[in-house]
Amino acid sequence: MDVCVFFAHRATPAQQASAGFVTPFEWDVDLLGGYDHVFLDNVAGDPGSHHFGGCDTPDVGKHLAEGHFDALLVMGWHLKSYWQAIWAAKTLGLRVMVRGDSQLDTPRGLPKRLAKGAVYPFLLRVFDAALFVGERNRAYYAHYHYPQSRLFASPHCVDTARFAQQATPDARFALRRALRVNENEKLILFAGKLVEFKRPLDVVAAAAALRGEGMNVHLMVAGSGPLQDEVRTRSLAASLPAHLLGFQNQTQIPAAYAASDVLVLPSTGRETWGLVANEALASGTPIVVSDAVGCAPDLAADGKVGRTFAMGDVNALAKALAATLNNPPTPDRIRRVSDRFSLSVAVDGVEAALRGMCTG
Numbered sequence: 001m002d003v004c005v006f007f008a009h010r011a012t013p014a015q016q017a018s019a020g021f022v023t024p025f026e027w028d029v030d031l032l033g034g035y036d037h038v039f040l041d042n043v044a045g046d047p048g049s050h051h052f053g054g055c056d057t058p059d060v061g062k063h064l065a066e067g068h069f070d071a072l073l074v075m076g077w078h079l080k081s082y083w084q085a086i087w088a089a090k091t092l093g094l095r096v097m098v099r100g101d102s103q104l105d106t107p108r109g110l111p112k113r114l115a116k117g118a119v120y121p122f123l124l125r126v127f128d129a130a131l132f133v134g135e136r137n138r139a140y141y142a143h144y145h146y147p148q149s150r151l152f153a154s155p156h157c158v159d160t161a162r163f164a165q166q167a168t169p170d171a172r173f174a175l176r177r178a179l180r181v182n183e184n185e186k187l188i189l190f191a192g193k194l195v196e197f198k199r200p201l202d203v204v205a206a207a208a209a210l211r212g213e214g215m216n217v218h219l220m221v222a223g224s225g226p227l228q229d230e231v232r233t234r235s236l237a238a239s240l241p242a243h244l245l246g247f248q249n250q251t252q253i254p255a256a257y258a259a260s261d262v263l264v265l266p267s268t269g270r271e272t273w274g275l276v277a278n279e280a281l282a283s284g285t286p287i288v289v290s291d292a293v294g295c296a297p298d299l300a301a302d303g304k305v306g307r308t309f310a311m312g313d314v315n316a317l318a319k320a321l322a323a324t325l326n327n328p329p330t331p332d333r334i335r336r337v338s339d340r341f342s343l344s345v346a347v348d349g350v351e352a353a354l355r356g357m358c359t360g
Contacts, residue, residue: 001351004036004067008055008081009047022224023247038063040081055081061088069094071354073131076100077123086126095357097350099131099154102140103294105269120144129353133273134298152356154349156273156295160282160342166254167283175259179220179243186217186325189260189285191253194225197270199290199312204231206264206318208238215322222248222256257283262324265289268311274299281305281338284331288320298341304329305337 013024040057048054060081064072065088072089074082077098089096108116124130124146131154132138141151181187190203200221207219218241221231228244235242248256257263263280265271265287273294277287281299289300290311300306307324309316339345 001347001354002036004038004069006057006060006063006085007037007039008057008060008079009042009049010039011048015048022226022228025247025249027250028252029250042081044080049079052078053080055079057081057084060085061091064088064094065092071095071097071128071357073097073099073350076102090126095128095354096126097129097131097353097357098127099133099350101133101137101156101272101294103136103269103272104140104143105136105292106272107269116144121146128357131349131353134295136294136297150356152349152353154346154353155298155341156275156278157341157343157346158275158278158282160278160338163254163257163279163282164284166251167258167285169258171255172258175255179218179259181218181241181243181259184216186215186262187220187260188217188321188325189220189222189256189263189280190265191222191248191256191263191276191280192265192267193223194221194227194231196227197268199266199268200227200231201234202266202312202314202317203264204234204238204240204242205314206321208235208240209314209318210322211238211240213322215325217321217325218243220256220260221245222253253279254283257285260285261328262321263287264317264321265293266309266311266317267293269294277306278338278341281334281341284334286324286329286334288317288324290317299337302333302337305334 013026017024041059042055042057044054044056046054072094074085086096121144124144129150129152130141130146131152133156188207190200192198194200207217210217220243222245224247257280263285265274265277267290269292271293277289277295277299280287287306289296289308291308292311296308300308307320309320
């Protein structure tokens with residue numbers, strides 16, 4: 001496939017900080033090399049991807065017309081730019097695919113659920129094909145009666161090869177030595193923004209409970225956010241050794257996965273997937289995720305490589321952590337799960353959708 005990517009917004013370091021990272025930063029890996037791309041002219045008064053009108057790119061139709069494309073892939077329908085591109089593509093006779101991670105368990109009020117129930121069975125038909133990233137995303141389309149023949153699997157993925165190459169035994173040893181964590185001590189990792197819906201304080205409580213039961217555990221936090229001080233305070237109060245690394249950029253985070261013995265993602269249903277779980281598995285680290293997290297039925301289905309617990313139940317989280325730490329899965333078993341969520345598998349789904357649209 002020849003690919004050209006249209007970007008509707010480019011966040012500044014300050015905007016990244018205000019989005020919950022707290023620390024201003026630029027990603028430290030190349031995001032733009034190896035493919036054609038265009039930064040569209042975003043005319044929004046308050047630019048950003050955090051609200052519908054934050055990406056307003058009226059020139060997208062001109063670029064689609066000039067590119068002589070066969071199809072358009074949009075990453076959802078929650079931004080004005082997406083609809084500008086969809087209507088332009090339809091006008092030009094292009095097929096339109098969509099790929100997102102919406103799920104039914106995301107918290108919504110009754111009026112919104114009723115409105116979607118009435119509108120979405122018709123609205124979603126604007127897409128010639130829908131790429132679902134996991135089981136809950138597929139159930140979302142089924143709920144709104146989207147035709148099964150136009151559904152194609154394109155799983156949520158990360159660059160599994162890069163994480164596998166960088167999450168080495170040497171990286172594990174170096175970080176643990178810097179933190180003064182011995183190999184006989186278990187290191188529990190929380191990776192992400194320290195915000196309410198990700199529930200990092202549940203990890204503190206569960207790790208403290210395990211330590212109280214005699215398990216030699218430490219907590220490592222790779223991330224920053226509004227709850228950072230409370231995480232530190234509660235860890236100190238519980239006599240839990242906690243290593244707060246702060247924000248870790250893309251070249252730094254593989255070492256955190258390598259050094260840890262398990263990743264925990266205790267979020268609410270607002271976590272429509274949880275790519276840190278993909279990253280951990282690609283690095284050879286097992287996962288424990290709440291049953292509300294979008295990736296739970298996909299990445300944590302085997303009860304070994306990944307385990308689930310009832311969201312908000314700290315005792316259940318502690319038991320799941322103990323089970324993983326006491327009986328970890330083999331590297332080969334982790335790799336088999338991770339490989340099903342690679343870039344190449346996701347691209348296979350896009351190609352299948354293109355073939356399906358052309359022959360359907």
